[in-house]
Amino acid sequence: MSDLTKLTVTELQAGFRNGDFTPADAVRALEASIQETDTDVGAYLARDFGSALAAAEQADVSLPLGGVPIGVKDVINALGEQCTCGSKILVGYKAPYDATAIRKLRAAGAIPFGRLNMDEFAMGSSTENSAYQLTRNPWDITRIPGGSSGGSAAAVAAREAFATLGSDTGGSIRQPAALCGVVGLKPSYGRVSRYGLVAFASSLDQIGPFARSTRDCATILNALAGKDPHDSTSLDLPAEDFTSRLGRDLKGVRLGIPKEYFVGGMDARVREKVEGAIKMCEGLGAELVEVSLPHTEYAVGVYYIIATAEASANLARFDGVRYGHRAKNPADLLDHYKRTREEGFGSEVKRRIILGTYVLSSGYYDAYYLRAQKVRTLIRRDFTDAFGKVDALVCPTSPDLAFKIGERVNDPLRMYLADIFTIAANLAGICGISVPCGLVEEEGRDLPVGLQFLGKPLDESRLLGIADAYEQAGSKEILARVP
Amino acid sequence: MSSPNLDVRDVARLARIELTDQEAETFQSQLGSVLEYVEQLGQLDLQGVEPTAHANPVFNVFREDAVKPGLERQAVLANAPHAANNLVVVTKVIEPS
Numbered sequence: 001m002s003d004l005t006k007l008t009v010t011e012l013q014a015g016f017r018n019g020d021f022t023p024a025d026a027v028r029a030l031e032a033s034i035q036e037t038d039t040d041v042g043a044y045l046a047r048d049f050g051s052a053l054a055a056a057e058q059a060d061v062s063l064p065l066g067g068v069p070i071g072v073k074d075v076i077n078a079l080g081e082q083c084t085c086g087s088k089i090l091v092g093y094k095a096p097y098d099a100t101a102i103r104k105l106r107a108a109g110a111i112p113f114g115r116l117n118m119d120e121f122a123m124g125s126s127t128e129n130s131a132y133q134l135t136r137n138p139w140d141i142t143r144i145p146g147g148s149s150g151g152s153a154a155a156v157a158a159r160e161a162f163a164t165l166g167s168d169t170g171g172s173i174r175q176p177a178a179l180c181g182v183v184g185l186k187p188s189y190g191r192v193s194r195y196g197l198v199a200f201a202s203s204l205d206q207i208g209p210f211a212r213s214t215r216d217c218a219t220i221l222n223a224l225a226g227k228d229p230h231d232s233t234s235l236d237l238p239a240e241d242f243t244s245r246l247g248r249d250l251k252g253v254r255l256g257i258p259k260e261y262f263v264g265g266m267d268a269r270v271r272e273k274v275e276g277a278i279k280m281c282e283g284l285g286a287e288l289v290e291v292s293l294p295h296t297e298y299a300v301g302v303y304y305i306i307a308t309a310e311a312s313a314n315l316a317r318f319d320g321v322r323y324g325h326r327a328k329n330p331a332d333l334l335d336h337y338k339r340t341r342e343e344g345f346g347s348e349v350k351r352r353i354i355l356g357t358y359v360l361s362s363g364y365y366d367a368y369y370l371r372a373q374k375v376r377t378l379i380r381r382d383f384t385d386a387f388g389k390v391d392a393l394v395c396p397t398s399p400d401l402a403f404k405i406g407e408r409v410n411d412p413l414r415m416y417l418a419d420i421f422t423i424a425a426n427l428a429g430i431c432g433i434s435v436p437c438g439l440v441e442e443e444g445r446d447l448p449v450g451l452q453f454l455g456k457p458l459d460e461s462r463l464l465g466i467a468d469a470y471e472q473a474g475s476k477e478i479l480a481r482v483p
Numbered sequence: 484m485s486s487p488n489l490d491v492r493d494v495a496r497l498a499r500i501e502l503t504d505q506e507a508e509t510f511q512s513q514l515g516s517v518l519e520y521v522e523q524l525g526q527l528d529l530q531g532v533e534p535t536a537h538a539n540p541v542f543n544v545f546r547e548d549a550v551k552p553g554l555e556r557q558a559v560l561a562n563a564p565h566a567a568n569n570l571v572v573v574t575k576v577i578e579p580s
Contacts, residue, residue, distance in 0.1 A: 326564035373534030429538020
């Protein structure tokens with residue numbers, strides 16, 4: 001039965017509905033695959049096969065995601081389960097409620113299953129900042145899976161999950177999807193409720209799916225989307241079927257190529273694969289248009305000011321009072337706070353809290369935070385102008401292939417600069433998706449390259465249609481291959 | 484734009500983090516490079532540009548001011564590092580005068 005793990009969500013559901021196999025069979029197949037592979041990959045921080053099996057036996061397969069197990073990044077609360085955010089400061093915490101995304105998955109019949117590794121508080125691009133374990137890239141276990149949702153991407157690539165949830169603040173879904181050769185969708189800001197997602201940078205964070213097809217991502221988005229009274233930034237929009245534009249070609253689609261995304265600094269082999277993929281889009285009927293996003297070079301700087309500023313405020317709640325780690329025998333309250341946070345947070349989190357506190361501090365607020373917010377306006381405007389001319393943008397997801405574990409841990413700035421192609425989408429609030437577009441051989445191993453499509457705010461249906469058209473022609477083989 | 488004169492120890496105190504000497508030294512140099520990098524934002528003329536706080540600004544989101552059930556008390560207290568008598572026990576806040 002372990003072959004079941006190779007199926008997409010769509011194929012799995014067809015099998016359930018035909019009576020070829022049951023959700024319990026699917027859970028058992030996952031269990032076998034995880035037992036066999038996760039010692040090497042390290043995607044899961046926790047998994048409870050017993051409760052997944054119990055849920056599978058009760059599953060109603062007629063529901064939109066009936067009986068489908070979906071892995072969850074360890075930053076989204078699911079009742080009664082751990083939610084460590086990859087941090088020691090939340091050791092022992094058990095979620096006292098379901099995040100809205102989890103509640104909606106359950107309502108659609110899905111089985112939220114397992115807790116997936118991540119960079120601590122989603123701060124990182126390699127999952128090396130987890131306080132608990134490394135996650136390794138299934139295509140080459142000496143390399144990183146990307147981050148921060150590295151566990152979510154690696155699990156889908158390694159057939160340890162059919163689909164998973166991640167969160168994307170500056171590329172944390174799209175970049176690991178690219179490096180692990182799977183599909184990852186960041187919905188537009190406001191599309192999916194963030195209630196129960198532990199906040200990193202509240203004006204940027206979005207929850208989204210990973211899967212081995214664009215169609216699966218669309219089906220999962222159907223379940224996740226919608227207004228939630230618990231998240232005032234979630235938008236009240238008419239119901240939409242995000243699968244409605246799948247299965248078409250690219251005739252009549254105008255695709256913009258942002259010229260600033262093809263300047264120096266990109267791995268030449270990544271560039272070649274991406275350019276080949278763009279040619280393929282043209283072959284599928286798309287009209288290619290060169291566009292300009294003139295403020296691209298400022299995006300990383302703006303991001304690391306705004307995201308750290310918001311993080312320094314959001315992470316103030318980890319004070320050792322209501323949950324998680326508390327320092328032993330504090331001399332006084334200040335000592336309690338300072339030692340609790342020193343002991344509980346890892347290096348990258350401390351670094352970012354300090355940077356965020358600094359850019360918000362008296363005397364520096366205008367020079368850093370306010371200035372970054374103004375440049376954010378210019379970056380948003382770049383996209384508005386570009387989307388006046390084209391239906392979507394096409395570009396690389398990451399300038400690099402998956403790099404070696406340990407290679408960049410001492411150089412945070414270099415790590416930050418690799419987020420250049422994904423960060424602007426979060427600043428502008430638009431939607432984006434990464435699909436595999438090629439494999440590059442490195443040291444005898446094939447490593448995946450991701451192609452990114454960026455869509456207008458709330459234009460996911462069109463974005464998914466475009467990604468699906470490309471996937472049918474250019475990604476299928478990579479998605480079908482077990483690394 | 485001001486030149487970076489970040490004092491990591493001072494900011495860590497504001498952020499309520501007790502750093503080791505080693506951390507303070509490493510962060511000072513790493514964050515120095517990050518701040519040097521973001522100096523590039525100083526090149527732009529931002530006269531008349533409004534700041535963006537949110538990608539989709541939404542205003543005046545109100546709900547009815549009505550009592551609703553909260554989280555389950557025992558589940559919440561079970562997460563506290565120290566709880567007693569249905570309360571979270573905290574470190575002493577007020578010093579005797």
